[in-house]
Amino acid sequence: MNWRHRNLIDLDDWTREELNLFLEQANYMEELLNRPIKKVPALRGKLIVNFFFEPSTRTRVSFELAEKMLSADVVNWSSSGSSVSKGETLRDTAWTLEAMGADAVVMRYGAVGAADYLVRKLKKASVFNAGDGTHGHPTQALLDLHSAWKKRGDLEGARMAIVGDVLHSRVARSNIKAFSKMGVKVVLSGPRTLMPVDMVALGAEYDPDPRSAVGDADMLYLLRIQKERQEQGLIPSLDEYHKRYGADNELVGSAKKDVLVMHPGPINRRVEIASEVADGEKSIILKQVRSGVAVRMALLYLCLGGVRN
Amino acid sequence: MILIKGSTLFDGEKLQEAPLDVLIEDKKVVKIGPSIEAESAEIIDASGKVLCPGFIDIHVHVREPGYEWREDLESCSRAALAGGYTTVVAMPNTDPPVDSAPLVDFVARKGVALSGARVLPAGCVTRDRKGQFMAELGKMTDAGAVFFTDDGSPVATSQILKTALYYTRDLGVRIMEHPEETSLTSGGQVNEGLASSVSGLKGVPASAEYIDVVRGIALSRDTGSPIHFTHVSTALAIEAIRAAKREGLPVTCDVTAHHLSLDENHVLVSKFDSVYKVNPPLRSKGDVKALWSAVADGTVDAFITDHAPWHMDEKDLPFQEAPFGIASLECSVAVIMDTWLKLGSPVPLERILQLFTSSPASLLPDSWKGLGRIREGSMADLTLIDMEEAKMVDLELWESKGRNCPWRGEILTGWPVMSIREGMIFRKEI
Amino acid sequence: MPQEKALVMTQQDMFRILKRITIEIVERNKGLDDVVLLGIQRRGVHLAKRLKELFREIEGVDVPTGELDITLYRDDIPTLLEQPVVHSTSIPVDIAGKKLVLVDDVLYTGRTIRAALDALMDMGRPANVQLVILVDRGHRELPIQADYVGKNVPTSRYEMVEVSVSELDGEDKVIITERKEV
Numbered sequence: 001m002n003w004r005h006r007n008l009i010d011l012d013d014w015t016r017e018e019l020n021l022f023l024e025q026a027n028y029m030e031e032l033l034n035r036p037i038k039k040v041p042a043l044r045g046k047l048i049v050n051f052f053f054e055p056s057t058r059t060r061v062s063f064e065l066a067e068k069m070l071s072a073d074v075v076n077w078s079s080s081g082s083s084v085s086k087g088e089t090l091r092d093t094a095w096t097l098e099a100m101g102a103d104a105v106v107m108r109y110g111a112v113g114a115a116d117y118l119v120r121k122l123k124k125a126s127v128f129n130a131g132d133g134t135h136g137h138p139t140q141a142l143l144d145l146h147s148a149w150k151k152r153g154d155l156e157g158a159r160m161a162i163v164g165d166v167l168h169s170r171v172a173r174s175n176i177k178a179f180s181k182m183g184v185k186v187v188l189s190g191p192r193t194l195m196p197v198d199m200v201a202l203g204a205e206y207d208p209d210p211r212s213a214v215g216d217a218d219m220l221y222l223l224r225i226q227k228e229r230q231e232q233g234l235i236p237s238l239d240e241y242h243k244r245y246g247a248d249n250e251l252v253g254s255a256k257k258d259v260l261v262m263h264p265g266p267i268n269r270r271v272e273i274a275s276e277v278a279d280g281e282k283s284i285i286l287k288q289v290r291s292g293v294a295v296r297m298a299l300l301y302l303c304l305g306g307v308r309n
Numbered sequence: 310m311i312l313i314k315g316s317t318l319f320d321g322e323k324l325q326e327a328p329l330d331v332l333i334e335d336k337k338v339v340k341i342g343p344s345i346e347a348e349s350a351e352i353i354d355a356s357g358k359v360l361c362p363g364f365i366d367i368h369v370h371v372r373e374p375g376y377e378w379r380e381d382l383e384s385c386s387r388a389a390l391a392g393g394y395t396t397v398v399a400m401p402n403t404d405p406p407v408d409s410a411p412l413v414d415f416v417a418r419k420g421v422a423l424s425g426a427r428v429l430p431a432g433c434v435t436r437d438r439k440g441q442f443m444a445e446l447g448k449m450t451d452a453g454a455v456f457f458t459d460d461g462s463p464v465a466t467s468q469i470l471k472t473a474l475y476y477t478r479d480l481g482v483r484i485m486e487h488p489e490e491t492s493l494t495s496g497g498q499v500n501e502g503l504a505s506s507v508s509g510l511k512g513v514p515a516s517a518e519y520i521d522v523v524r525g526i527a528l529s530r531d532t533g534s535p536i537h538f539t540h541v542s543t544a545l546a547i548e549a550i551r552a553a554k555r556e557g558l559p560v561t562c563d564v565t566a567h568h569l570s571l572d573e574n575h576v577l578v579s580k581f582d583s584v585y586k587v588n589p590p591l592r593s594k595g596d597v598k599a600l601w602s603a604v605a606d607g608t609v610d611a612f613i614t615d616h617a618p619w620h621m622d623e624k625d626l627p628f629q630e631a632p633f634g635i636a637s638l639e640c641s642v643a644v645i646m647d648t649w650l651k652l653g654s655p656v657p658l659e660r661i662l663q664l665f666t667s668s669p670a671s672l673l674p675d676s677w678k679g680l681g682r683i684r685e686g687s688m689a690d691l692t693l694i695d696m697e698e699a700k701m702v703d704l705e706l707w708e709s710k711g712r713n714c715p716w717r718g719e720i721l722t723g724w725p726v727m728s729i730r731e732g733m734i735f736r737k738e739i
Numbered sequence: 740m741p742q743e744k745a746l747v748m749t750q751q752d753m754f755r756i757l758k759r760i761t762i763e764i765v766e767r768n769k770g771l772d773d774v775v776l777l778g779i780q781r782r783g784v785h786l787a788k789r790l791k792e793l794f795r796e797i798e799g800v801d802v803p804t805g806e807l808d809i810t811l812y813r814d815d816i817p818t819l820l821e822q823p824v825v826h827s828t829s830i831p832v833d834i835a836g837k838k839l840v841l842v843d844d845v846l847y848t849g850r851t852i853r854a855a856l857d858a859l860m861d862m863g864r865p866a867n868v869q870l871v872i873l874v875d876r877g878h879r880e881l882p883i884q885a886d887y888v889g890k891n892v893p894t895s896r897y898e899m900v901e902v903s904v905s906e907l908d909g910e911d912k913v914i915i916t917e918r919k920e921v
Binding site for chain 2: 168
Binding site for chain 1: 816819820822
């Protein structure tokens with residue numbers, strides 16, 4: 001199959017076939033993490049700029065590891081102390097980077113549409129979306145898919161419950177797309193004030209009762225609840241959220257016995273997840289992190305590997 | 310003297326069946342008839358085209374005073390004329406806002422001496438558009454204001470709106486209300502519905518427009534004063550206006566070309582091109598359908614552009630960061646004609662043409678009510694339309710300084726090809 | 740379908756050749772101590788498995804056999820039209836001090852073997868590396884040679900050598916075809 005993607009903004013136009021191929025590639029990349037020398041020359045000579053305008057350690061480090069393991073040259077550019085904070089536009093900064101010879105930009109930017117915008121502005125360099133506001137976080141979805149697939153194999157017909165602040169979650173949006181494409185039925189739960197108005201358009205159902213949403217689920221995905229939501233008046237308190245929707249052993253008990261408990265991290269203990277679950281044996285939260293490097297390696301290799309265009 | 314021969318004449322009310330000639334002398338239409346002879350006249354062959362009263366756009370952002378890098382009176386005037394309009398009304402949300410007689414006078418004087426369409430001033434309802442104190446509406450009327458509006462925002466409180474409605478009841482100048490309940494819309498960027506759910510951007514609910522329209526209707530009922538709602542975009546609001554008209558209340562409204570031709574899907578399909586970011590936002594397909602029904606049944610009184618030019622440095626940003634607004638003076642007529650044709654002409658052409666001419670004219674103060682009609686003795690403001698012409702929207706040729714236009718590069722059918730203002734040919738492409 | 744120009748190896752030929760190579764390996768290494776077979780993806784992997792089977796039959800020894808994917812070490816990707824996909828790498832033992840026998844189907848420019856050697860260098864320090872090749876078609880661009888050659892088949896640059904193995908392609912044979920236009 002001819003890999004046709006040069007950028008990754010979101011997973012809307014990935015086919016199921018492409019996702020399957022991708023997951024296998026990620027698996028083979030994972031083998032590299034076991035070698036004594038974790039480096040291959042596949043992206044030697046390529047310059048990748050990590051453009052992070054929102055704070056993020058885990059995603060940026062994960063990308064950086066993947067880039068370095070593929071022998072790419074890496075430059076990290078974060079917002080504090082960057083030209084953008086001095087008033088240079090995103091467009092001018094991007095053009096400057098391209099003029100310097102960047103082959104790819106990995107960007108996290110706090111505005112919906114920023115990654116699509118960058119693709120329109122750049123002539124040559126590839127763009128990888130590490131999060132554009134509340135819209136999408138496709139590499140998170142890919143690594144979530146990979147970790148679930150590694151454990152479960154074919155996900156056709158499986159059931160996934162996503163509980164939390166879906167309204168503000170780019171992770172939820174991308175995950176609904178990714179898992180639906182693989183044949184998973186996705187059910188959302190959480191307070192209505194933290195849900196988008198049209199969930200069917202997103203490709204998921206809604207159940208206001210978390211217990212029944214989680215019932216018989218093969219995967220339980222928990223989203224962070226940020227304190228700001230309480231400050232914005234969308235929920236009365238984090239404690240009330242935890243009492244009604246927090247994942248404790250009782251809630252997890254409604255799911256299938258071998259349910260996979262997932263979370264994009266970092267976790268808020270005693271808000272969306274109880275420690276007994278976060279540290280429990282059903283949690284694959286740390287495996288998700290490990291998948292992250294392999295998945296990003298597969299992505300960079302396939303999109304940037306250098307075939308003649 | 311100018312003799313326009315053989316056009317299909319639209320006189321403001323009706324489309325005439327047989328081709329007619331129109332003779333213009335000095336600033337007036339002096340004769341209309343089946344075949345006029347005039348030896349010393351400049352002859353224009355308008356066969357196959359529709360000759361209309363000069364089009365009127367009652368809602369345009371001119372950006373002068375204060376934001377002249379985006380547009381100014383002169384460039385706006387030329388852009389309007391290129392778009393087929395001979396009269397436009399300038400919104401007062403400038404810097405300083407046009408909230409006093411001297412500022413109204415500034416726009417009024419400059420506005421009739423420009424090299425394109427005439428620009429008529431609107432004044433703010435409240436001082437500094439702050440929504441606290443009523444501005445000197447009487448003095449502004451004398452200086453030439455044709456509407457009062459705090460556009461950009463609704464009138465801040467019901468109390469002020471009610472007072473202003475009472476006050477303007479006998480001034481002959483209407484209040485144009487920008488219908489928005491701002492506590493519901495604050496931070497909103499796209500339609501609340503499909504666009505907000507998929508993008509994660511905060512949604513602007515249809516009910517926010519509806520609530521303000523209902524408020525305005527109630528106050529119009531209380532005061533007996535006319536109220537005009539501008540850029541109505543939702544089925545909910547348009548239905549409320551329909552009911553108010555049925556009740557006999559002096560309620561009127563206009564809709565934009567973009568709300569008649571685009572919907573929230575365009576935001577998504579374009580991959581968040583900020584050129585589709587506008588307030589009120591592009592709505593659902595159902596809302597677009599409801600607007601066209603309202604055009605058909607007389608609920609809508611005028612088409613507007615809500616021309617909102619921005620410098621590209623300001624507008625060319627990621628969607629969430631960009632300002633709201635579409636610049637469209639020079640293609641708006643074609644957008645409406647083209648959409649109308651593509652929908653299979655759901656409304657008689659006559660009705661469409663009324664909403665560009667006599668209908669908006671009827672909303673202006675008495676001194677301007679003569680606009681929007683062609684009859685012997687009327688002021689010679691004329692627009693000639695070629696309903697068959699298909700042409701690409703080419704921003705390189707635009708007079709406007711704004712380039713934030715979603716139809717750039719598109720081929721549209723139905724263009725203005727000649728504009729005459731006060732008996733002078735300002736622009737001719739035939 | 741590219742034009743088949745010549746059949747240079749039949750199923751029976753292949754079987755006899757692999758058997759002969761098995762014996763050569765045993766002879767040259769004076770037995771099979773510390774020998775590790777490593778097939779290069781993709782067809783080399785299957786050939787290596789066959790050698791492993793033959794070692795068991797003929798010598799009664801179970802030789803550790805692994806797979807090596809060299810895609811991430813290739814230097815020719817900019818000349819290709821399709822991004823090559825990665826396959827598995829799996830080596831069952833530590834290669835330090837071992838006699839690594841690389842197995843591949845066709846030896847041509849030598850670049851694939853160069854990539855394999857680079858990969859192996861990053862994985863450890865074998866005692867030596869030997870190379871089994873089913874078909875050597877000439878036109879070397881690097882100073883690489885095989886220790887065990889199935890058959891020498893002179894070709895022109897306009898031709899391609901296609902190896903089929905029953906595990907992947909349904910039959911065992913080697914043919915020469917006219918090169919597809921690039």
